[in-house]
Amino acid sequence: MKLELLAALNAERAARRPVVVVTDVDRGDQRLVKAAEFASDALHEELDRHLRMGKSGMIDVAGRQLFLTVHAPVARLVITGAVHISQALAPLATSLDYDVTVVDPRTAFASPERFEGIKVIAAWPDEALPPLGIDRYTAFVALTHDPKIDDPALLHALSRDCFYIGALGSRKTHAKRLDRLKGQGATDAQLGRIHAPIGLPIGAVSPAEIAVAIMAQITAELRLPRRAAVSENAA
Amino acid sequence: MLSRDDDILKTAEAWRRAGHGVALATVMETWGSAPRPTGSHLVINDDGTFLGSVSGGCVEGAVVTEALDVIEAGKPRMLEFGVADETAWNVGLSCGGRIRVFVEKIA
Numbered sequence: 001m002k003l004e005l006l007a008a009l010n011a012e013r014a015a016r017r018p019v020v021v022v023t024d025v026d027r028g029d030q031r032l033v034k035a036a037e038f039a040s041d042a043l044h045e046e047l048d049r050h051l052r053m054g055k056s057g058m059i060d061v062a063g064r065q066l067f068l069t070v071h072a073p074v075a076r077l078v079i080t081g082a083v084h085i086s087q088a089l090a091p092l093a094t095s096l097d098y099d100v101t102v103v104d105p106r107t108a109f110a111s112p113e114r115f116e117g118i119k120v121i122a123a124w125p126d127e128a129l130p131p132l133g134i135d136r137y138t139a140f141v142a143l144t145h146d147p148k149i150d151d152p153a154l155l156h157a158l159s160r161d162c163f164y165i166g167a168l169g170s171r172k173t174h175a176k177r178l179d180r181l182k183g184q185g186a187t188d189a190q191l192g193r194i195h196a197p198i199g200l201p202i203g204a205v206s207p208a209e210i211a212v213a214i215m216a217q218i219t220a221e222l223r224l225p226r227r228a229a230v231s232e233n234a235a
Numbered sequence: 236m237l238s239r240d241d242d243i244l245k246t247a248e249a250w251r252r253a254g255h256g257v258a259l260a261t262v263m264e265t266w267g268s269a270p271r272p273t274g275s276h277l278v279i280n281d282d283g284t285f286l287g288s289v290s291g292g293c294v295e296g297a298v299v300t301e302a303l304d305v306i307e308a309g310k311p312r313m314l315e316f317g318v319a320d321e322t323a324w325n326v327g328l329s330c331g332g333r334i335r336v337f338v339e340k341i342a
Binding site: 001002003006007009010013023025028055056057067069070 | 244245247248251252259261263272273274310311313337339340341342
């Protein structure tokens with residue numbers, strides 16, 4: 001590997017942009033494919049498959065053995081609401097290798113004792129979320145049930161290219177939420193990105209089961225082929 | 236795990252910039268119960284110092300030796316370790332898996 005290629009690779013990784021190194025195994029030559037070039041690359045189907053899975057691997061192209069070294073950024077989960085469900089969700093997501101942050105301005109909820117080993121920020125979303133740099137490898141969930149906290153957080157998430165947005169609440173609660181967010185300038189395309197009621201329908205009852213339902217839905221959004229590439233572009 | 240790979244590649248760049256001969260080893264194929272997934276890296280410099288892993292510690296010694304040759308010769312090579320392979324038997328990939336490791340020089 002050439003030093004320039006390695007340096008470019010490290011720069012992409014540091015910026016949390018996905019990047020793939022393509023190595024011709026027999027000839028030893030290599031090239032770097034950056035995120036902006038994925039769609040137009042001759043190997044884009046293979047790149048897409050490997051990127052979604054975050055997996056490196058060998059592919060055969062016209063009798064040539066090519067190795068794809070995939071560098072996907074570590075997925076992150078940002079939660080507003082240091083609530084009971086979050087106490088189950090944060091360690092579950094951590095065990096799935098997510099980098100987890102919990103945001104809640106209520107210091108009694110956002111205490112380190114309630115979230116051992118988890119990054120907790122006791123501040124309002126307006127202040128806490130922008131520095132986190134929510135990106136397309138970030139999942140965002142709003143769990144407080146309190147519009148004062150969840151609404152501004154959702155508006156921020158909707159302005160960013162995160163791969164998942166979910167909000168807790170019944171259909172009725174969610175309908176009211178959509179009205180409020182619309183009143184604050186959110187478009188229909190943006191609002192369509194919110195998964196609510198949150199989580200896959202598995203009949204979850206306890207906070208831990210709801211956490212499983214949420215995490216399963218997040219996993220599907222991360223790993224399955226993009227169903228809504230169009231709506232993503234629209235948003 | 237990914238952040239560790241990040242450290243490995245940053246270290247590779249830093250060593251090279253400091254004037255070291257450096258080789259990068261990458262797990263390219265695995266069969267059976269291989270301990271480290273494809274894409275895992277091990278970086279080696281000309282002092283024999285290394286960071287990262289391509290197996291659970293079973294074949295690192297052999298990879299480091301080969302890497303020193305690659306730094307010298309400059310040409311990449313593919314190594315294969317597995318229970319069917321005499322070298323690997325000697326080195327001892329105890330899990331019973333097989334792996335192919337690509338070793339290349341950072342030029």
